[in-house]
Amino acid sequence: MTPHTTHAPPAATPFDGAATFGTPLRQPDTGSPRIMTGRAWWLVVLNLVIPGSAQVLAGNRRLGRFGLGATLLLWTLLVIALVLWFAARAFLLTMATNIIVLWAVQLLALAYAVLWLVLTVDALRLARIVRAAPGARPLIAGFTVLSLLVTVGGAAYLGYLTGVGRDAIASLFGDGHIAEPVDGRYNIMLLGGDAGPDRLGLRPDSISLVSVDAETGASTLIGIPRNLYNAPFSDDSPLWGPFPTGYDCGDDCLISYLYMYGEEHPDLYPDAADRGSTPGVEAMRDAVEGVTGLTVQYAVLIDMQGFAQLVDALGGVTIDVATPLQLGVNGQPAIGVIEAGRQHMDGATALWYARSRYNTTDFDRMERQRQVQEAILAQADPANVLSKFQAVASAGVQVVKTDIPQPMLGRFVELAQKSREQPVTELDLVPPTIDNVMPDFDVAHSLVADAVAPREQEQ
Template identity: 65%
Template sequence: MTTRAWWLVVLNILLPGSAQVLAGNRKLGRVGIVATFVLWILALVTLVLFLVARTLVYSIATNIVALTVVQVLLVFYFVLWLVLTVDTLRLARLVRVGPTARWLVAALAALVLVVLGSTANYGVVVAGSTRDAISAIFAGGQAAGAIDGRYNILLLGGDAGADRLGLRPDSISVVSVEESTGKATMIGIPRNLERVPFSEGSPLYEPFPDGYDCGDQCLISYLYTYGSEHPDLYPDAEAEGSNAGVEAMRDAVEGTLGITLQYYVLIDMQGFSDLIDALGGITIDVAEELPIGINGGPVVGTIEAGEQHMDGTTALWYARTRYNMTDYDRMVRQRAVQEAVLAQFEPSNVLTKFQAVAKAGSQVVKSDLPQAALGYFVDLASKTRALPIASVELIPANGVVVERPDFDAIHDLVAKSLAPTAEK
């Protein structure tokens, strides 16, 4: 009976349902065997697709309906494993097994059940967190195609907070990704850039045909507030997963750079530190010791020179502090933080901290990237991470005068920076 018990338990582990076919309810056993084979086939098909059609796998993994189906299947399989394992122990007749082997047999069955149950539970939680995050962050519209072989995404870092009225973009940049290679270029735009032009198709062209001129210090960052105060200019924005403030910024950046922006991502900087903490922090090579504080106020700390692993609060200070420094110095640091965060989005890192990352992301990020296109962009992002990221900063050191910019020269600089890889 001891040998029989070991065989039944091991068979239940290797092929759930086989113990019932041999020594119990054959109908239940056949259900278990068929379900097991179906699971093996699904796993094999997923592996093959991942090797030959990775984008399709990513698309399924980011589809809300598919994620719900995965949750249901995981619950079904766990319940089935539980029923089969308990029934297998019944068939093993542990009371007739040797005293020592009795506990070992039961312990093996219980251990495997706990491992499978924990795995299934984790899968259910991850699928649910993914579904909730996708619903909270991304829009449900149609995907836009590449333009001149590139996807151009507007990144806005908002500075909303308890001590501020509304939101203003504290950080403005564009990530342009080459469709064929995944090679990315980040373009930094000063928030104090003035007199930005608009194309004739923009709702802002009529009030500002000669560029944004409001009378005094007409900074590009103010256009978010202007758009928010004039929602009638962009009546369809909310329905398309955006808002009038974002659309005003989109038109301003398109006019500034001379390119079309297919999508935007808006990040609340106040919650950005939570996302960094969820990722386990970021590592940045600090060029020189950096005082932390606000101009005119006391120094509240320092960030030492050299390679530093920063938590969210420190990284946010690093990206935002302007103590005895210019906005242009800060732009360079903001780009370093953005690149460091991107580097942290490794599959192994994200999976082990998935719940925290998903929760933080859903709280700080909004985008009009369509849910239907997420699989494609996840695949494209994996290529981007494997390549160095180029940077272009529209700052005085590169010949940009923020008070009276030469936008033709800026357009030429951007066009050269975004030329196809084969032409560089």
């Protein structure tokens, strides 16, 4: 007679036993820790991968079918978004910046957070981990908590970020006019408003025009000195009447002073508010059009006093400083210095770097301001902005004013992505090329036309 040998059952492992589906998930052998351990792992993993499947296999089939339907809907929406990203990116980005769509996305995200919470808690109940092997119980419970963080936490955070973005868009961008490109280009005026406590009113400390090819995204950045005289106006401008030969009323007629002139004469631009603009911005728009010969569709005003908040929100900026820069105002003692070399600056330092007037010219400041602008663009990559989204959005609302309407955001976001892949053409209308006191605007127009002319793309 062959002696009978008893073998110990193998140790329970994830997906063992019940994973064969030989033992039904719905009616398992509850007396077997090995089978119940495998069953528990299957249910909690399936709940994470295909929400609703755990209930269909082992619980309330009606709840499971609802969960599976919601999962299928989510997958379908993601596939549609992926297809649109490659086939109709401008349309997708326009939808993604639409207030109503963002409301829907936020509500949908919160609904999925609630649904996944219910499904995950129910899947843990169905798993009956008290019947599983003692060593597996904390692992299964820990995996379930991790699932809650990934699904419920992720959906809730997406809903929160969507709400922040929606509020920022609603605050920054209105329902203004939708402009078509002129000669194949969008031209956007950038003004750095300098309205500190030591200044009477606001005078743009930085004046630039960004001209973007509407198809390729190729960009030209045109710098205009704030101390430019005799800015001309077209005969259909409200400023043609008082200044038919240009803004030539003496030392008080620098181009930057036109902002305050517009604000002091709002009757010249009675429809400015309806356009999401101000009389001061409209006066600057007419002047920039006269100087460059380009049509300006939109304007962006950046409050330099709050500029530091935006830089800090982005985590600072890195700039190559060519020579040591003393900080301060001409006629007063220097208050500090920024050493030469590669410097990572916080908001306050970057603001001083852009604005310092100590032993420096306006044209030097223009160059430094451009460096800061380029450093911000380099820092504002999607991953960095997303990781600091709340701070960036909050700073943007306080710092930026614009008449760009919400329906144009998708198009401009797409163009911005294309622009990042190409070098920026730079043109400064400064001495010796353009004399700021006795400027030759025919030469300026010619230089601008050459700078914005289409460039052959590298193969």
